[in-house]
Amino acid sequence: MRTASPSPRVRASLRALGGTLATPTQPGEPLLAQASSPWLRRLPYVVAFAFVASLLPVTVTVLVNDYEVNGAVAGALATGQAAPLLLAVSRPLQAWWMILAADVLGALVLLGADGVAGRSWPWTPMIVVGYLALMVAVGLREPRRTLVGVWLVTGAAGFAFELVSQARSDGIHLLLFVLAGAVLLLTASLRERGDAQRRLVEQETISEAERARRTLLEERARIARELHDVVAHHMSVITVQADSAPYRIEGLPEAAREEFSTIAASARESLTEMRRLLAVLRSDGTEGERAPQPGLDRVQQLVEATVRAGVPAELSMPAELGPVPQAVDLSAYRIVQEALANVVRHAPGAPTRVSVTVADGRLTVLVVNGPSAEAGSPLETSGTGHGLVGMRERVRLTGGTLDTGPLPDGGFRVAARLPLDTEEPA
Incomplete structure (x- = not known):
């Protein structure tokens, strides 16, 4: 029997979600805050609210009916263990401190409860579920050193209760220690992969800009060579011929001599402008022109x-x-x-x-x-x-x-x- 594969839209949404989860955010900024889709930006709050709405009543019911804890105490413990998950969307480390304190307080309360025998202690199943959800938020936001500290404190708290009362412990602290480490490792790997991809994209952008700049400089150098080899050469020839014409041609009238002198002066001025242009084209843009620019004077x-x-x-x-x-x-x-x-x-x-x-x-x-x-045609018709x-x-x-x-x-x-x-x- 063939199973239906996810639609292209679903696959694209999952890829977008995975890429956005790996995108780093600023401290105090909610998870997925940089997502382009509005529903992705609201998704962390929806998930956190769903966990709180389901864990809070279940925790109160289990503590009252199974562990035989006072109703007011059970409500306070359930609120302290579940409500901070809403804060974990933007400040997961602060939420972890609050939930850890509530979990430790709950373990101390259950230590004197009448219904602990035969049930999980020091952590209840609801604590395990909420704590693992919290580890996802912590792993996506905090650096590796902080994650190691969170994992070790989690294990130390569980093993401390193991030393307090080995008879009541059923090994759930070891299960939470292993699962929390696995979740932290997975989410940290996902975040670091996103960091690596982001740095790679930044490096590629810088490399592309450098290639574009190098291409521009090469093109400017090529244009400079063409101007020097063709235009400057011909202008130099014109200057030399105009300067030497009165000496090479005998019997030139005074008007023709002045005309040749004007041609030579214009050619020399054009060569000066050409040299300035060549200097600009051959520079890398880090230094401006040193020669004075012409003006209205x-x-x-x-x-x-x-x-x-x-x-x-x-x-x-x-x-x-x-x-x-x-x-x-x-x-x-x-x-x-x-x-x-x-x-x-x-x-x-x-x-x-x-x-x-x-x-x-x-x-x-x-x-x-x-x-x-003039009746004749212009020097240039187009x-x-x-x-x-x-x-x-x-x-x-x-x-x-x-x-x-x-x-x-x-x-x-x-x-x-x-x-x-x-x-x-x-």
Whole structure:
């Protein structure tokens, strides 16, 4: 005859219960307090109440009818031996002291009772059942040294009564000693297994984070190598050729010489920025950049370089802006730099106006260009959009806003508003 196997839901519930029992809790926190299911969190109280509700009346009845103990005394003993099981849900060690004291007091009371002959002493069967339930709670919460102490005290109390009256003892103290040790060993093993699994999960999490960090550093190093081997190399070649062109080509007009000089200066500045970027990519993130970052004080140089590139640009910026946070200063410079670069690439010759103002605790950066003034095609007919994405990221980091879009006359507008009271990154 085949027996029906538990349903998947029941098996999943049992696995969840076992895993939650093995999960350590803080002192004073109820058992299963970290369970995700509400019924699992209430389960220890339900089980403890069931033990109390069943043991208390049975203990009173047995003590009165079988052991011939006074009813009031029997009620007090039954309450002391069963009620602390409710406390064992959150504070099992304190409950153990209370129950042990009540059990010892009950054994002393039964020592002078008339109905002890032929019945279990010093512990009654109800004491054994309640004590083993208590050992489950103690074993799931207390460290191994405490469990050994609880087990030895339990055995010592039983053997002490054995020495007091060997004639009354029937060996139940030895049974409780063995069963309590077995329950403590089982529950302690379950708890320690849960501790080991938790530490393993924590170690795996740390290892995964380290692997992710190592992967990131490797990718940054690879990007740095590519930038150094490709971009930096070509920029160096451009710098050398632009510097040597006036000496290699005879009869160059003065305007061409100035143009080559401008190209060389721009290439050298790009190489400086590239070296700073390579230093950041090759670092592990523990040290910041040591070189000063560009800011609004260099916007004038950007506009002049744009004019030399053939774009009629003008700048409107007050002489004194007041204190500007470093993050806002750098972000404003990069936004102007990217906006002017877009004009040179996509709208060569377009009249451009750059405006930097401060009002109401905000720095406003406005770059507006008209339609391209040259009949030829732009230097780049399509873009990746990475420049605008970078602008938005910088504005978002400082808590500002960015407004970009085409104008009705065919031009383009970039407006960024950056708060001046933003907290600078460490």
